[in-house]
Amino acid sequence: MAFESLTEKLQNVFKNLRGKGRLTEADVKTALREVKLALLEADVSYKVVRQFTKSVQEKAVGADVMNGLNPGQMVIKIVNDELVTLMGGETAELELKSTSQLTVIMMMGLQGAGKTTTCAKLAARLRSKGRTVLLAACDVYRPAAIRQLEINGEKAGVEVFTLGDKADPVDIASQAADYCKKNGFNVLILDTAGRLQIDENMMEELVRIKDSTPVDISLLVADAMTGQDAVNVSESFNEKVGIDGVILTKLDGDTRGGAALSIRAACGRPIYYAGMGEKFTDLEQFHPDRMASRILGMGDVMSLIEKAQESIDEEQARKMEQKLKKASFGFDDYLDSLNQMRKMGGMQKVLSMMPNVSPAQMQQLEGSVDEKQMNRTEAIILSMTAQERANPDILNVSRKQRIARGAGVDIREVNQLVKQFMEARKFMKQYGGMMKGKGKRGGFGGKFRLPF
């Protein structure tokens, strides 16, 4: 739920703006002050915020209001455009050399950013794309860091190269590269120790690794929860070692993730992936434009759809979409969708990607979607007759009593589920309505329509 708090803030700001017919300079100022505060609270670096609000102010005050927009929407559009620009616009792909050559990736960052975990995730990801990957354990300082990489490597099915914790990381890296060439690996990922950007010796070590091993891509692994320091960290790593790209971790927390903006602005390099969970598959492509939309409360429908496509086969997806649109689904479909949601990483993840779901609503829904509850729900639905599942409206007290006995639950739980189901159906209906909006990406429900 990255940025959700920022989303809520900006929504509040623009709610006031939207209510007005005309926008005065004072309005722009008030709105921008709120934007500024929201961004600062979101841990976006002060320097970046100042630069951002300044350029929005310049564009907003002088701008012609476009046809079909009210002035409030115009400000939203400008803020959105600026955010997208700042976040880097397009999705960036990690560019590896051809499979006949060795690509060396060096992972670096502060302590506790999640380098070792991310190494394994990245290795698993590249492996699934047909690469032969070797992990090299260059963190000889932290106790059991090598062991952690070995275990993760084993789980991800990737070989780990180590010379123990007495060797020089520089030697480990270069010997790992030789090992790759001899044994036909075409990607080498170096897991380096966490270090502070002001620790001259440790920074020097990274430079020495780069000097002795042909590192093609140096990736900064950064914690999405980093505060004002994010700018200093990325500037120093960039100056001293050179950053080719960024992986942002722990984005599945409730951080507002302003660090993403700061890092991007400070080093000017693309953010490739975002760490979204504890599993090896939880390394996702980072979409700057969608992230920017998400900040503005327009959700992340694109991510949702993509995720659904990965988890559900095409055919099922199309059926599902039809049903979502018509909101004509019964308990069987509800069960299907529950199972699909499990595959997609749980209800919360799905909901967090939808637009127009405010954090407050999320909180409400949260209680109803934990995994155990899902199992009980399944039991209840399986205790219904086919007719009942297809047409939930026929459920009366005696039917519910029978179902409760069948599922071994209290009738209250059956009642609750039916109620929840009705709510979900309503919710899906809204969502379906939104999907029908004009154009591929346009149309965000009735009152919030923007031409981009």
Next chain:
Amino acid sequence: MAEQQEKKKGFFSRLVSGLSKTRDNIVAGFDNIFTGYASIDDDFYDEIEETLIMGDIGITATESIMQDLKQKVRDQRIRDPQKCKQLLIDSIRDEMKVCDTDYEFERRKSVVLVVGVNGVGKTTSVGKLAGLLKDEGKKVMLAAADTFRAAAAEQLQEWADRAGVDIIRGQEGSDPGSVVYDAITAAKARNVDVLLCDTAGRLHNKKNLMNELSKINRIIDREYPEAYKETLVVLDGTTGQNALSQAKEFREVTDVTGIILTKLDGTAKGGIAVAIHSQLGIPVKYIGVGEQIDDLQKFNADDFINALFDVSES
């Protein structure tokens, strides 16, 4: 002899050197402001405000400090920007006032539960804390209740060896509750003073993992009710305002009695300590300022502020 003196000098100077970068950031900024302005005006205030925010003190605490400062300047009719320095120090000190920080668990048989999100330095802090308590002559035992992260128990084992204390481990992937249970049994049998429990990192918005903490708590309450219970949340000093949200969420599921603020060496601003004290009223009890086993120190708000502003100890 010289070594001993070196150690005596210990706390304050180490804090000062540990926080040197923090000071460079916050204080260098302030000194420029206090000497750079001829009069107290909006620009002057804006710049102080900016410096505070850049130190991760956060909007809310910053606004409160600024209001307090402006009030004092008005009341005392101060015209010289340089005189604002002491006022500002006082204002920040006021913001940080919380009830007395107590280390009662050191004096009694106790269980210390160490919790936090991923990668903040829980295992390292537990290791350092073990060293600290052992030096005070306590009998310490560690419980490796992080059964999730690969090699977490090995990492803690290394710290146990360094500190020379006992450790109770379980299988990777086993129930952390059972490790805690075993550890309590062993702690009672071996007459241990302080049992330190390392737990798995968990993002504070993951409900199931947070529930797991409640379960561990229940086990401690049931199996060892006579022990004094201390729950320390470990926060990363480089984390921004999300640290507040973390502390709040952990307070929801466990009875948080204190905070360990890590990674305050280097560039970490530590301003978040001010925000935590001012907004949550949970005392920061320890700070981590380096990688060595003795780089964990008890936290004292006055010393912290003095170190920030380099007000000499004498």
